[in-house]
Amino acid sequence: MSITPLRNASQAASGSPVRPGSPAFPALLKRLGEEFAGRAAHYDRSGEFPQENFQRLHQEGLLALTIPLSQGGLGSGLAEAVEAIGAVAKGDPSTALILAMQYLHHNRLQDNPQWPQALRQRVVREAVEDGALINSLRVEPALGSPSRGGLPATVARRTPEGWRISGSKLYSTGSHGLTWCNVFARSDDADPLVGVWLVRKDSPGIRIVEDWDHLGMRATCSHRIDFDEVLVPLEHAVNVAPASRKSTDTELDAEGLLWMGALLGALYDGVARAARDWLVDWLKQRTPSALGAPLASLPRLQQLVGEIDSLLLVNRSLLDAAVDRRLPIGASGQLKHLVTDNAIRVVELALQASGNHGLSKNNPLERHYRDVLCGRIHTPQSDVVLVKAGQAALGL
Numbered sequence: 149m150s151i152t153p154l155r156n157a158s159q160a161a162s163g164s165p166v167r168p169g170s171p172a173f174p175a176l177l178k179r180l181g182e183e184f185a186g187r188a189a190h191y192d193r194s195g196e197f198p199q200e201n202f203q204r205l206h207q208e209g210l211l212a213l214t215i216p217l218s219q220g221g222l223g224s225g226l227a228e229a230v231e232a233i234g235a236v237a238k239g240d241p242s243t244a245l246i247l248a249m250q251y252l253h254h255n256r257l258q259d260n261p262q263w264p265q266a267l268r269q270r271v272v273r274e275a276v277e278d279g280a281l282i283n284s285l286r287v288e289p290a291l292g293s294p295s296r297g298g299l300p301a302t303v304a305r306r307t308p309e310g311w312r313i314s315g316s317k318l319y320s321t322g323s324h325g326l327t328w329c330n331v332f333a334r335s336d337d338a339d340p341l342v343g344v345w346l347v348r349k350d351s352p353g354i355r356i357v358e359d360w361d362h363l364g365m366r367a368t369c370s371h372r373i374d375f376d377e378v379l380v381p382l383e384h385a386v387n388v389a390p391a392s393r394k395s396t397d398t399e400l401d402a403e404g405l406l407w408m409g410a411l412l413g414a415l416y417d418g419v420a421r422a423a424r425d426w427l428v429d430w431l432k433q434r435t436p437s438a439l440g441a442p443l444a445s446l447p448r449l450q451q452l453v454g455e456i457d458s459l460l461l462v463n464r465s466l467l468d469a470a471v472d473r474r475l476p477i478g479a480s481g482q483l484k485h486l487v488t489d490n491a492i493r494v495v496e497l498a499l500q501a502s503g504n505h506g507l508s509k510n511n512p513l514e515r516h517y518r519d520v521l522c523g524r525i526h527t528p529q530s531d532v533v534l535v536k537a538g539q540a541a542l543g544l
Contacts, residue, residue: 166208168228177235180204184239185422185512191242191367192515195360197324198367201243205236206279211247214255219269220276221254226407227471229255230414234467237418241519242367244418246322248411249283250275253330256404262387267346271328280327284344285317285373299391302333302375304345311335311385313345313378323349323356323371331375334391343388345380353378364518402477409480409528410470413487416523417463420491423516424456427498430505443501452501459490478540481533488523489530495520 166176184201191198205211214229215221222228229251237244254275257268274280291298302315313333320329326349335341347354357372400408431444431453443449466487469475475483495517499506506513524530 168213168222168224168231173228174231174235176208177232180208180210181235181237181239181418184236184243186239188240188242188367189512189515191240193366195366195369197322197369198240198243198246199325201236201240202246202279202281202325205243205247211250211279211281212254212276214251215272215276216258219272221272225255226410229407230410230467230471233411234414234418234421237415238422240367241415241419242365244415245365245368246281246283246325248415249321250281252404252407252411253282253284255407256400260387264383264386267383267386271346274327278327281322281325282328282330283320283322283326284330284332285320286332287318289316289318299340299342300332300334302331303336304333304341304380304385305336307379310379310381311345313347313375313380315375317373317375319360319370320356320373321368321370323360323369323373325369329373330386335385335388337390339390339392341385341388342391344386345388346384346386347375347378347380349373351378351380363521364515365522402480405480406470406473406475409484410467412484412523412526413463413467413470416488416491416520417460417467419516419520420463420494421460423495423498423513423520424453424460426511426513426516427456427501427506428453430502430511434505449501452497456494456497459494463487463490478536481528482537484526484528485530485533488520488526491523492520 166172183204184198187198187200202211209222210232212221213224213232215223217223233244233248233251236247254272257263257272260268271280271282275282288301290301300315302313302317304311304313313331315333317331320326329347329349330344331347332343333345353376355374355376357374359372360366360368360370362370428444431449432442434443435441436443439445466483470480470483495513498513499517502511502513505511506517508514
């Protein structure tokens with residue numbers, strides 16, 4: 149992906165900085181969301197990587213939103229990241245998911261002692277200057293989701309010149325646009341190291357197999373990526389530990405889980421808000437001849453919109469609680485579960501009200517429905533979340 153570099157990631161193409169927290173920041177996010185919405189149907193049909201959207205995000209410094217000011221970023225935290233993801237998702241949720249992973253990874257990179265400092269600085273610098281994207285590649289054909297346990301089949305083999313990595317990764321979100329891949333793998337040791345190896349996506353031996361043809365979130369380009377004896381330096385084993393020491397695995401810590409739950413929640417809440425706005429406009433404009441007035445005049449539809457706005461109010465309250473650190477410890481999975489389920493219900497209610505109009509490809513509502521359903525698939529999934537919550541309540 150070729151992205152025009154900026155002198156400073158916090159400076160927009162016009163030369164005027166737009167800082168998070170300033171009055172201009174929400175307006176910028178709104179403009180970008182509207183711009184992305186104009187391209188969303190095209191990217192949904194084509195399944196192409198939304199390069200124009202990431203060009204714009206880089207021009208506005210938003211690919212470096214969670215990178216500290218001292219390193220050229222915008223120095224923002226969870227509140228601004230949630231705000232940005234929600235606005236971008238309202239326009240194009242595929243773009244928002246790739247962006248959410250960028251924010252999550254760069255937040256976790258700050259002062260991470262497991263990464264060599266020079267390597268960490270390189271990844272950050274390329275994000276600021278070139279718009280370089282990073283994401284984790286974890287799911288495998290045989291393993292499934294690592295969140296449910298098991299060792300990866302992807303192997304990092306020690307050689308005199310460095311690690312040689314071989315294996316396949318499914319659902320590699322952002323595949324065509326990535327610069328860096330955090331590859332979940334194991335070493336060839338008797339007690340294998342398990343964890344993350346950092347790999348540049350342009351390394352020889354990497355092949356993208358374009359097999360992502362899903363119901364929704366089609367422009368995430370979550371294709372399979374194959375690794376065939378890909379050479380990486382020894383110091384690129386950035387977060388590994390012996391498999392026998394399961395307490396030092398590569399799962400997110402509590403702060404990382406909070407970011408994940410909040411960002412995914414904001415994403416699908418953004419889709420629901422786009423569906424809500426479409427429905428409200430449609431109800432105001434749709435005037436059946438038999439009624440002689442807009443559908444918005446019907447009490448039953450007024451009640452339905454009230455139910456939608458009530459669900460979105462709950463979502464906003466939950467996301468605000470996450471940002472303010474008012475959630476109980478360990479509740480980030482429940483946050484994602486509740487906000488996502490509410491978002492799905494919102495879009496279902498919008499379809500109920502609009503009937504065949506909402507299911508027509510001429511309208512964006514059917515795309516919103518396909519996209520919002522993907523929230524059920526993202527880790528942590530509801531069955532895992534609810535079992536853990538029940539066990540905690542029962543003291544198990």
